[in-house]
Amino acid sequence: MLQRTSYLTKRYGDSDGHTLAVYERDGGYQQAKRALQMDRAALIDEMKAANIRGRGGAGFPMGVKWSFMPWPPKPEKPHYLVINADEGEPGTFKDRTIMEKNPHSIVEGCIIGCFGIGAHAAYIYVRDELHLAKARLWEAIAEAKKKGYLGDKPFGIDYPVEVYVHTGAGAYICGEETSLLNSLEGKRGEPRLKPPFPAQAGAFGMPSTVNNLETIAIVPTALAMGGDNFSKLSAIHNLKDGGARLFGVSGHVNKPGIYECAVGLTLRELIYDLGGGVKGGELLAVIPGGSSCPILRAEEIVKAPDPKSPLHPYDGKSVLDVPLGVDTFRSLGTMLGTCCAIVLSDLADPVLAFHNLLQFYRHESCGQCTPCREGSAWLFRILDRIVQGEAEVAELDRLSEIASNIMGNTICAFGEGTAMPTLGFLLKFRRELEEFIVTKGKSGTRRLAL
Amino acid sequence: MTFALSDERERTLQEILSRYPTKMAATIPFLHLCQEQHGWVSDEICEYVAKRLDLSAAHVKGVATFYSLFNKEPVGKHQVWVCRTLPCALAGAENVLKHCEKRLGIHAGETTRDGKVTLRTAECLASCGSGPMMQVDRDYYENLTLAEVDKILDRVTR
Ligand SMILES: Cc1cc2nc3c(=O)[nH]c(=O)nc-3n(C[C@H](O)[C@H](O)[C@H](O)COP(=O)(O)O)c2cc1C
Ligand code: SF4
Ligand code: FES
Numbered sequence: 001m002l003q004r005t006s007y008l009t010k011r012y013g014d015s016d017g018h019t020l021a022v023y024e025r026d027g028g029y030q031q032a033k034r035a036l037q038m039d040r041a042a043l044i045d046e047m048k049a050a051n052i053r054g055r056g057g058a059g060f061p062m063g064v065k066w067s068f069m070p071w072p073p074k075p076e077k078p079h080y081l082v083i084n085a086d087e088g089e090p091g092t093f094k095d096r097t098i099m100e101k102n103p104h105s106i107v108e109g110c111i112i113g114c115f116g117i118g119a120h121a122a123y124i125y126v127r128d129e130l131h132l133a134k135a136r137l138w139e140a141i142a143e144a145k146k147k148g149y150l151g152d153k154p155f156g157i158d159y160p161v162e163v164y165v166h167t168g169a170g171a172y173i174c175g176e177e178t179s180l181l182n183s184l185e186g187k188r189g190e191p192r193l194k195p196p197f198p199a200q201a202g203a204f205g206m207p208s209t210v211n212n213l214e215t216i217a218i219v220p221t222a223l224a225m226g227g228d229n230f231s232k233l234s235a236i237h238n239l240k241d242g243g244a245r246l247f248g249v250s251g252h253v254n255k256p257g258i259y260e261c262a263v264g265l266t267l268r269e270l271i272y273d274l275g276g277g278v279k280g281g282e283l284l285a286v287i288p289g290g291s292s293c294p295i296l297r298a299e300e301i302v303k304a305p306d307p308k309s310p311l312h313p314y315d316g317k318s319v320l321d322v323p324l325g326v327d328t329f330r331s332l333g334t335m336l337g338t339c340c341a342i343v344l345s346d347l348a349d350p351v352l353a354f355h356n357l358l359q360f361y362r363h364e365s366c367g368q369c370t371p372c373r374e375g376s377a378w379l380f381r382i383l384d385r386i387v388q389g390e391a392e393v394a395e396l397d398r399l400s401e402i403a404s405n406i407m408g409n410t411i412c413a414f415g416e417g418t419a420m421p422t423l424g425f426l427l428k429f430r431r432e433l434e435e436f437i438v439t440k441g442k443s444g445t446r447r448l449a450l
Numbered sequence: 451m452t453f454a455l456s457d458e459r460e461r462t463l464q465e466i467l468s469r470y471p472t473k474m475a476a477t478i479p480f481l482h483l484c485q486e487q488h489g490w491v492s493d494e495i496c497e498y499v500a501k502r503l504d505l506s507a508a509h510v511k512g513v514a515t516f517y518s519l520f521n522k523e524p525v526g527k528h529q530v531w532v533c534r535t536l537p538c539a540l541a542g543a544e545n546v547l548k549h550c551e552k553r554l555g556i557h558a559g560e561t562t563r564d565g566k567v568t569l570r571t572a573e574c575l576a577s578c579g580s581g582p583m584m585q586v587d588r589d590y591y592e593n594l595t596l597a598e599v600d601k602i603l604d605r606v607t608r
Contacts (some may be wrong), residue, residue, distance in 0.1 A: 078471075090535045090574040106565035128482070128519055129575055131588040155559060164469045169478055169517030186477030186503075188516040204471050206608060250537040292535060340578070342537050356536045360573055449542035 001236040001323070002269040003262040005244040007221040008214075012101045018136050020143040023104035029144075032111040033155040040071075043116050044153075045220070049227030051234070051242030055094075056084055056175075056212030056412075057290065057337050059326030061240065062219075063227075068199040069117045070116050070207050079119040080203040082184065083112060085126040085133070086168060086175035089290035090360060093336040094246040095213040097258050099126065099133035102217065103140035109216035111154060111224060117209045121162045124213070125180050128167045137165050172364040176412050177210040179366065190366050211223045214246055235264025241325040248340030249275040252348065252450065254332040265434035267296075268320035271343055280450040281347035285428065288329055289337025291357050292417035294346075294424025296334060300342075304331070312413055334424065335422040349444040351436045354425045355383045356448065361418040369410040376418050386433070389440030396433055400426050453498050459483045462558040463502075473503045477513050481520055490521035526561040526568035531585045535574040538581035546570065546582045549596050552605050567606050 010026065011017030020028070035043055048063030051239040073079050074136040083106070087095045098106060098243035110122040126134050143161050145151045152160045166184055168174045173184045178192035181203050202208025222243060231242030241263055247270055250256045254276030261274075267286055271278065283298040300319040304311035308329045322328050329336040342352060362380035367373040382399055403419040403426075410416075426433070455463060466479045477499065485494045487502045493507075500507040514520045547558060550569055554562055558602045561568040577583045580592035586602055 087576040091537050091578050092574075093508060093576045093578045093580075096576045103526065129572075129585060131591075165481065166469075166475075167479065170519035171517050181554070183478065184475060185472065186474035186505075186513065187509075188512055190516075204475075250578040250581070251540040256537075258579065287536075340516065342540070342578070344540070347538060353536060353540075356534075356539050360535055363573055448536075448539045 001264045001267075002263070002273055002397065003233075003235075003264075005233065005260050005262055006258065006292050007244055008098055008102055008105060008217055008246065009258075009260040012097065016226070017101055018103055018140070020104060020140070020147065021274070022219050023102075025389060027224070028104055028220075029108055029149055029155075031223045032108045032149065034158075035223060036114050036154060036157045036159050038115075039155060040118070043112070046223060047116065047228040049231060050222040050264040051237065051240045052215060052222060053233040053326045054212055055214035055218075055245060055338070057089065057292070057335075059241075059336055062215050065199075065209060065211070066113070066116045068197075068288045069209060070199070071118065073118040073207070077206050078121070078210040079117055080182065080206055081113045081117055081216075082120045082124040082177075082198075082203050082208050082210045083110065083122060083213050083216050084177065084180060084182065084210055085124055085130075085176060086172075086180060087127060087130075087213075088172035088175045088364075089292065089338050089340075091250055091287065091342040092248065092290045092340045094248050094338065096133055097246070098214060098217050099130065100136050101135075103136045104144070105220060106137065106213060107140050107144050107150070107163055107218040109219040111149070111161050112163045112219050113209070113216050115159060118389075119209075121164065123164050123166045123184055123203065123256040125166050125168065125174070125184055127174075128169050132137050134165055143166070144372060168254060170242065171366075172360075173366045173412075174416060176414060179412065180210065181208070188366075190368050191414070193411055206214075218243065218245070231263045235262065236325045236328065239325055239327050241327065245339060247274070247324065248338070249343060250340065251343035252279045252281070252313070252345035253277065253343050254279050263325060264323040266321050266323055267365065268318070268343060269428050270341055271320070274344065278345050279345065281345035284344045284346040284348065285350065286344065287342040288324070288334055289339050289341065291360065292421055293329075293335040293337040294333060294420050295428055296332070297386065302332070335420075346367055346405075347445055347450050348448050349436075349446055350429045350432050351386065351441075351444055352423070352446070352448050354422075354429065354433075355380075355387050357421060358383045358418075361414075365418070369415065371406045371409040372415045372418065375406040375415075378402050379405050379418070379422055386437055387441070391437055393434050396426060396430070396437075451489065453484070453492070453494050455483060456487060459487060466545055474505060474509075475483055476503060477505070477510060478517070480509070485520060489526050526565055528567045529585075529587055530569050530606065531572035531575070532558070532569070532605075533573070533575045533577065533581065533583050533585075534571040535578075537574070537578035538583060541581035543582040545596065546584065546594055546599055549599055550584075550603065553600070554607070562607070567603075
């Protein structure tokens with residue numbers, strides 16, 4: 001169901017929409033002030049009721065995550081809030097817009113988040129390339145500090161909060177939360193084995209919560225509306241997937257961009273109503289939420305005869321008409337991920353798209369686990385040979401073997417993030433791959449750009 | 451010549467150190483400061499950072515080599531990164547890259563003879579809705595046409 005909203009994006013068009021004055025004109029910082037005077041358990045209950053599913057990819061319920069923090073905090077074990085703004089997942093460009101155009105929502109969310117998890121400091125981890133985003137965040141922090149909204153006594157209330165920006169130095173893997181924590185601590189950005197989970201031993205070995213940047217930025221809105229009211233904005237509130245969020249669309253559409261809508265939007269609405277339709281040719285396929293999510297073909301039909309499946313209401317319909325939700329898309333055999341779709345027209349060559357993505361994964365494996373390091377390199381080499389016209393059809397089975405051997409055998413989910421889209425392409429584009437190999441590429445369009 | 455931060459960067463470093471419960475956490479921001487000043491991260495810089503933060507040089511070198519934005523050797527005066535990942539590729543990134551290579555007479559990963567420009571490819575830079583795009587030093591240039599690429603290259607090669 002298409003329902004545009006403007007909680008985060010209201011001031012996106014204003015040239016001074018990022019300033020404190022404009023943010024406050026719209027009621028900014030009222031919720032932070034209110035939260036600091038709330039009972040912590042009541043705050044967490046509101047957040048649970050809001051059904052905010054993590055916006056970073058895995059879709060874990062935010063309120064539940066906050067409730068995992070040990071309570072009460074021990075003085076010798078300070079808690080930390082860590083905000084993930086590494087935004088490196090191919091196709092994803094939503095967090096950047098919030099940092100550049102609405103940074104105060106993040107700072108306010110951090111104050112509320114710190115209180116909710118018992119922390120006095122928040123670190124926002126921003127990928128280094130985003131210089132404007134970092135500058136806007138630092139400006140927002142300075143403005144809030146000057147007004148007395150941060151520091152020893154925010155709003156005159158005895159609950160110290162500081163917010164800092166920390167930068168990486170170019171590594172996709174630092175978006176994985178434990179790798180991000182190592183990077184924050186000044187180490188190589190290599191993921192850690194879990195357990196311990198961040199709530200037990202996170203930043204600097206202390207109990208920590210890692211939230212995606214959009215997740216924290218929507219917190220003031222959810223609190224202002226009341227958790228339940230916020231959740232009910234969503235067409236799939238019944239699946240505990242609530243509220244409104246940012247949807248992105250890129251690739252072969254006429255109007256790529258970031259659009260804020262109530263949860264429950266479908267891919268068809270995202271591509272045709274918001275994205276302005278497919279640019280050149282017809283819709284071939286779509287990667288729903290960042291490159292790690294397995295691809296869907298335009299003609300796929302939902303099969304969900306089981307009434308208990310979250311997909312059952314859409315049984316027999318096109319996959320393009322399923323609401324974009326965490327559980328609905330998982331049930332489709334793909335993922336919602338970051339909710340930023342990549343659209344492929346049928347004038348583009350899916351084999352080259354597959355090749356392009358495997359090059360990314362080969363480049364970004366951190367190298368700690370052999371199946372991931374060797375597997376991602378091997379996958380790319382085979383695809384490269386296919387594209388060069390040097391491979392044989394039997395090698396497609398080798399691809400699926402390598403991908404299957406990565407699954408479940410690695411320290412972090414990067415392994416699955418490489419293997420799952422690989423298996424997805426093999427399943428959905430087997431015929432095109434075989435034809436490409438047999439004809440040495442003559443069967444394909446041999447282009448990505450139109 | 452021994453490396454030391456300029457006075458202004460030294461003040462920034464002190465401010466950075468105040469943000470974290472450990473000195474080690476300053477490693478990456480400190481390396482950024484050094485690179486800003488020196489252009490790349492040499493062994494000497496790793497040793498300097500290690501000494502200042504009470505860390506082993508091996509630790510700092512391990513960090514510096516892990517992250518792709520730390521230059522392990524001298525680079526050109528200007529840095530040009532063309533995003534090559536799928537959404538940008540669907541929007542024409544390959545043409546942009548080829549055009550840059552032709553104009554500059556170098557391949558991605560190389561620096562022009564006169565030391566003015568280093569050309570590289572980048573993986574997704576969170577600008578996928580406005581591809582093709584490139585980053586030049588600290589700035590993003592989006593929805594590029596080849597004519598715009600020419601203008602940008604004119605400026606950095608001047
Ligand atoms: C390889 C990999 C890369 C990731 N990159 C990001 C990222 O760039 N931004 C992000 O918020 N989460 C990213 N995540 C997910 C984080 O590990 C973590 O689940 C998330 O930050 C939690 O926040 P949320 O619950 O608010 O979504 C990544 C995960 C993996 C496995
Ligand atoms: S799965 Fe890959 S990225 Fe993750 S820790 Fe292992 S080698 Fe590194
Ligand atoms: S693919 Fe180029 S910015 Fe994302």
